[in-house]
Amino acid sequence: MFILEAIGQILTLNELLVAVIFGTFIVLLFRGVPVAMALVGVALIFYIFALIFLDPFRSEFRDVIEFDRIGVDWRKLGTLPSRLFGSIVQNPVLVALPMFIFMGLMLDQSGVAQRMMQSMQRLFGGLKGGLSLTVLLIGIILAASTGVIGASVTLLGVMALPAMMAQNYSKPIATGTIAASGTLGILIPPSIMLVIMSDQLAISLGDLFMGALFPGLILGALYIVFIVIYGIINPSAMPAPERTEEVGWPVVKEVILSVLPPMLLILLVLGSIFAGLATPTEASGLGALGATLLAVAYGKFSWKVLREVSRSTLNTAGYILGIFLAANFFAYVLRLYGGDEVVEHMVAGIFENPYLIVAFILFIVFLLGFLLDWIEITLIIMPLMLPIIQGLTLAVPDYGTIQDAQVVWFAILVAVTLQTSFLTPPVGFALFYLKGVCPPGVTLGHIYRGIIPFVMLQLLGLFIVFEFPWLTTWLPSVAYAN
Incomplete structure (x- = not known):
């Protein structure tokens, strides 16, 4: 109980466990476990952990550590396959x-x-x-x-x-x-x-x-x-x-x-x-x-x-x-632990300037590109960042024809950043x-x-797109104006 109280004074259990989830995933990757297997394995481990160890004691420790966001139910897990195949395999x-x-x-x-x-x-x-x-x-x-x-x-x-x-x-x-x-x-x-x-x-x-x-x-x-x-x-x-x-x-x-x-x-x-x-x-x-x-x-x-x-x-x-299905299962379990809210509060709370928040996200994506493939970054990080970007006020021109113009701009920024992941060791x-x-x-x-100057050019290209958002929104506005 004393250990739990000490942890609760520093961070909530949600924040601690979200960090452990991501840390476990990274460790498995460095051990050579295939990405899809690592995603599914981590998700299963922490789902069972929440079901056995956390859910029965939720009421006892409610005043010490925030358990409200952690909710597990076998019936929810049973509906996951149909939701995954309905939203992925049947997605036009x-x-x-x-x-x-x-x-x-x-x-x-x-x-x-x-x-x-x-x-x-x-x-x-x-x-x-x-x-x-x-x-x-x-x-x-x-x-x-x-x-x-x-x-x-x-x-x-x-x-x-x-x-x-x-x-x-x-x-x-x-x-x-x-x-x-x-x-x-x-x-x-x-x-x-x-x-x-x-x-x-x-x-x-x-x-x-x-x-x-x-x-x-x-x-x-x-x-x-x-x-x-x-x-x-x-x-x-x-x-x-x-x-x-x-x-x-x-x-x-x-x-x-x-x-x-x-x-x-x-x-x-x-x-x-x-x-x-x-x-x-x-x-x-x-x-x-x-x-x-x-x-x-x-x-x-x-x-x-x-x-x-x-x-x-x-x-x-x-x-x-396969990575799609595994990443969605991983994201489902991560949401049970409040991972989306933890990440959102952590990133959005660092800077007040919305453009610095976007720059910080791109910096994180750039660093992840040294360790992860673009597929894992896209499937895991992008959905977590979406609520943050949607909540920012950014001067991205939509020309009256583009829905979610700043999300389109952000997606292209991430795409330019992820291009560096193909050239940066050790997993380029x-x-x-x-x-x-x-x-x-x-x-x-x-x-x-040989790739060093080209990575620098990619970062220069990223800066140009960051400074001039219309480069990503003008052409869509012309193409779909009618």
Whole structure:
């Protein structure tokens, strides 16, 4: 009893147990337990703990420690499966998830990226940093047509890194360019991360797609400007080849013909959404069909390819769905302990200025990106932050047409922040995708040094979007004004 009274003078039992819940989850992750298993395991442990140890003594310790928020009932737990499957598996917004994954994987099989690489290399290869510019431009186009980070980084690494090494490029700048270019797909629509954010925050997926377009392009432009300036300052890091092909109309024509098919696919998907002809879910189906037709047109389609792409889509979508279910169970138990209120009071009570509160949340997300994957951060943190953001008064223009404009702005800010999670060790997945296809002599040390300037550019892009919220709300207002 004395121990309980001492704890009660410092913090409520709710606050203590919420901290223990998160701490246990982090420990399990560091022990190598799969994310979904860790989420379900922690949720079950603390649900049973509350049922056995806390609920029977609630009345005895009511005056010492706040138990009112902790309420357990087996009947509530019994209704959880139907609620999870009703809100997740049958959610029409999430139907877009496997469709966009299929589109990206099929587009990689179509050979479109290889054609762009060959033609753009002829166009820009004679310039200092020409290969880096080629990789960046292809990365932007792939980002707007695939959105699958692993496939983009691997594909760019296989196609571009050997050529860069043969041209005596600096290993850090070569690997950093490839890794950063491949991660643009998580931000530039169509993006599977934005699909999940739309579900978790209960906001329009179309608003998120349109809102992320300018920030994604700004980030790509920052990369290009950096490469140009770096090539001027340190030309030995990105030398021009000794022999160059004369650039004429045939080369320009080849570039146009190679870029046109993916641009038409982008127009089909994003243009149909922008024009109001299709919902994002319907556009995802059009994108999957368009990518398949491109594979047929280039002679890359076969039943074997279709089977492999479908199997990979099933594996990726199933992995995400499993974490979805586990994270929702975890969030359900966390709410029993008052975790949502504890987090809300803790974050909102640190600063009075609402913009400092948003900046603090983004800082926490940035730090979590060193330890967790973007999926766990999106599924666990975003729902907890939603009430905080909705309760703030922020000068985010909605132009009279956007619902929850400041939530859309916040979601894009988090999306830009989470892009750094692919590049920051120890769990930056883009780093390991790239290392898996690197030629001998390229080490993780080279990759780590190479991504530093691009992480700084991502933070600069985050600052620009933070300072100018209209970058995320103007385009949705135009797209859906009518």
